[in-house]
Amino acid sequence: MQTLPYGSWPSPVDAALVAAHGGRPDFVGFVGDEVWWTEPRPAEGGRRTLVRRRYEQSPGEGCVEETVLPAPWNVRSRVIEYGGRPWAGTVWNGAPLVVFVNFADQRLYRYEPGGEPRPLTPVSAVGGGLRWADPLLRPERGEVWCVLEEFTGDGPTDVRRLLAAVPLDGSAAGDRAAVRELTDDRHRFVTGPRLSPDGRRAAWLAWDHPRMPWDGTELKVAEVGEDGSLGAPRTAAGGPEESIVQADWAADGSLLYVSDRSGWWNLYRDGTPLCPREEEFGGPLWTLGRRWFAPLDDGLIAVVHGRGTTALGILDPETGEIADAAGPWTEFDATLAARGEHVVTVAAGPRSAHEVVELDTRTGRTRVIGAAHTDPVDPAYYPESHTRTFTGPDGREIHAHLHPPHHPECTAPDGELPPYLVWAHGGPTGRTSPMLDLEIAYFTSRGIGVVQVDYGGSTGYGREYRNRLRGQWGVVDVEDCAAVALALAEEGTADRARLAIRGGSAGGWTAAVSLTTTDVYACGTILYPVLDLTGWSSGGTHDFESQYLESLIGPLSEVPERYVERSPLEHADRLTVPFLLLQGLDDVICPPEQCERFLARLKGRGVPHAYLAFEGEGHGFRRADTLVRALEAELSLYAQVFGLDTAGVPTLELGT
Numbered sequence: 282m283q284t285l286p287y288g289s290w291p292s293p294v295d296a297a298l299v300a301a302h303g304g305r306p307d308f309v310g311f312v313g314d315e316v317w318w319t320e321p322r323p324a325e326g327g328r329r330t331l332v333r334r335r336y337e338q339s340p341g342e343g344c345v346e347e348t349v350l351p352a353p354w355n356v357r358s359r360v361i362e363y364g365g366r367p368w369a370g371t372v373w374n375g376a377p378l379v380v381f382v383n384f385a386d387q388r389l390y391r392y393e394p395g396g397e398p399r400p401l402t403p404v405s406a407v408g409g410g411l412r413w414a415d416p417l418l419r420p421e422r423g424e425v426w427c428v429l430e431e432f433t434g435d436g437p438t439d440v441r442r443l444l445a446a447v448p449l450d451g452s453a454a455g456d457r458a459a460v461r462e463l464t465d466d467r468h469r470f471v472t473g474p475r476l477s478p479d480g481r482r483a484a485w486l487a488w489d490h491p492r493m494p495w496d497g498t499e500l501k502v503a504e505v506g507e508d509g510s511l512g513a514p515r516t517a518a519g520g521p522e523e524s525i526v527q528a529d530w531a532a533d534g535s536l537l538y539v540s541d542r543s544g545w546w547n548l549y550r551d552g553t554p555l556c557p558r559e560e561e562f563g564g565p566l567w568t569l570g571r572r573w574f575a576p577l578d579d580g581l582i583a584v585v586h587g588r589g590t591t592a593l594g595i596l597d598p599e600t601g602e603i604a605d606a607a608g609p610w611t612e613f614d615a616t617l618a619a620r621g622e623h624v625v626t627v628a629a630g631p632r633s634a635h636e637v638v639e640l641d642t643r644t645g646r647t648r649v650i651g652a653a654h655t656d657p658v659d660p661a662y663y664p665e666s667h668t669r670t671f672t673g674p675d676g677r678e679i680h681a682h683l684h685p686p687h688h689p690e691c692t693a694p695d696g697e698l699p700p701y702l703v704w705a706h707g708g709p710t711g712r713t714s715p716m717l718d719l720e721i722a723y724f725t726s727r728g729i730g731v732v733q734v735d736y737g738g739s740t741g742y743g744r745e746y747r748n749r750l751r752g753q754w755g756v757v758d759v760e761d762c763a764a765v766a767l768a769l770a771e772e773g774t775a776d777r778a779r780l781a782i783r784g785g786s787a788g789g790w791t792a793a794v795s796l797t798t799t800d801v802y803a804c805g806t807i808l809y810p811v812l813d814l815t816g817w818s819s820g821g822t823h824d825f826e827s828q829y830l831e832s833l834i835g836p837l838s839e840v841p842e843r844y845v846e847r848s849p850l851e852h853a854d855r856l857t858v859p860f861l862l863l864q865g866l867d868d869v870i871c872p873p874e875q876c877e878r879f880l881a882r883l884k885g886r887g888v889p890h891a892y893l894a895f896e897g898e899g900h901g902f903r904r905a906d907t908l909v910r911a912l913e914a915e916l917s918l919y920a921q922v923f924g925l926d927t928a929g930v931p932t933l934e935l936g937t
Contacts, residue, residue: 288925300908305635312370327903365414365569408432415473491828661689705784736761853882865898
């Protein structure tokens with residue numbers, strides 16, 4: 282063992298390695314017996330491609346992973362900007378038939394292996410154009426049903442959303458009139474339709490401003506006519522204070538859905554709870570087409586459930602019992618798909634990154650079938666993480682995941698305490714989990730601790746925990762992060778003089794507010810943040826979140842002073858510690874204009890800082906070169922502020 286100061290331990294986990302493993306597989310599904318999914322390609326401009334698990338012989342034998350679409354195809358939807366399920370597939374006339382959304386033009390394309398993708402939808406020059414998500418293939422009708430987002434003007438809120446049917450023969454590729462509208466646009470937001478087994482009923486979710494989908498949604502059901510039209514929809518469940526996040530049909534035609542009417546997202550069948558528990562069977566619907574449950578042909582239901590962390594289980598709706606799958610995974614994503622006796626999803630664990638896993642419900646065996654994790658470095662350098670619960674103001678519980686400094690061959694001098702980074706997640710309805718993250722290992726293997734805080738407002742702990750942030754954004758989140766940081770210092774886990782905060786999006790807001798209203802942190806990293814509440818809520822962001830602050834802060838018309846008082850832009854003069862600001866220049870959710878105005882307020886005040894803005898990046902970084910530059914810049918900031926020796930890392934120039 283070498284004795285070296287915290288933060289100076291040599292590590293094989295460099296920024297290039299982290300960037301190469303950025304992102305995760307997502308949106309799994311079956312095309313016949315084959316499993317397909319989307320997968321990131323950081324080295325190819327950050328695009329996402331379709332991957333196919335192809336059988337060379339019979340199903341289950343001789344499987345190979347095959348990248349279906351070469352660059353520059355990018356399988357990603359921009360509906361509500363965060364997107365949604367961008368593809369669907371089936372076997373038709375003995376061969377795979379797939380439709381997908383291409384990011385560059387947001388058109389739907391038809392693809393059959395061996396051929397070239399063919400456009401199915403037109404391009405519109407109005408505003409953000411035509412966008413599509415959450416498709417449902419209906420080849421027997423020669424159509425694909427999906428969510429249509431259509432811009433009617435140049436403003437971010439000049440938009441309508443509805444369910445639509447697109448011809449599979451390409452006749453709408455140049456003719457908007459050939460797209461058949463299935464519903465009107467009376468609701469601001471909708472999810473894609475789910476058809477009953479007999480094809481005679483359709484179900485989908487809808488909600489309106491100022492609600493977000495975790496506040497309140499409605500479950501709509503309509504009869505499907507012989508001509509493929511939808512009858513007048515009725516509301517089967519939900520409302521302003523009931524969040525339904527997924528609906529689907531069981532094999533017997535009963536309607537299944539996840540609702541939080543009990544205070545927890547639980548699973549219901551025709552209004553009856555199937556497994557009432559104080560844990561979550563759902564989550565925040567930031568992207569359309571998320572699937573926390575999947576009905577099986579035999580009446581059982583595959584579910585992702587848990588409290589804080591998640592498990593994959595098989596629910597017997599008659600007894601309410603769940604049999605959880607065995608394995609090393611502690612986090613299962615909301616992307617379930619089922620066919621016959623097989624269930625597939627994406628899962629990760631403390632020692633493995635996200636991979637595609639399959640559960641055989643007949644044998645109970647769970648195995649990796651795609652995007653298999655391989656250790657890029659010796660696992661001895663991985664974090665050794667654990668979950669903690671801290672006490673915050675008024676005695677409230679704060680959940681967090683602690684990742685102490687860890688190195689197989691290094692220790693710190695006696696008496697030295699490590700620097701710690703407080704990570705504030707986005708959302709703010711996000712949450713964290715103790716799974717392998719090489720970005721965390723980048724710091725912990727160098728002797729810098731990380732604590733991920735699930736502050737009040739996070740999901741995974743029930744509606745009451747989530748609602749703590751109503752009207753309190755910029756207060757509860759900031760207090761909770763500070764309480765955890767100070768508790769670690771007081772117990773002798775962290776160095777009080779070497780605490781930093783970092784976060785992106787809503788986490789960037791929390792970091793910025795923390796730096797301008799507290800003296801807890803010696804520095805911070807702010808990624809693509811909200812900095813000006815008034816500007817953000819007055820046409821400064823996209824439609825989906827344009828009225829989000831009505832619940833997070835309060836109605837602008839009633840409490841305009843609160844919008845000013847809480848905005849970091851208005852308190853730039855209080856910022857005295859060094860910081861790094863990272864921003865994508867193509868970000869329409871948190872536009873760079875807010876960062877530029879914030880920096881203008883700081884000009885000449887002598888606060889050391891750096892601003893890195895990246896062309897071609899939006900809300901969240903995807904390109905390998907961006908990820909490397911941002912991560913190395915962040916480490917250099919901490920090295921300069923905390924007095925660390927980070928040999929080999931380019932020095933970030935801090936201006937004033």
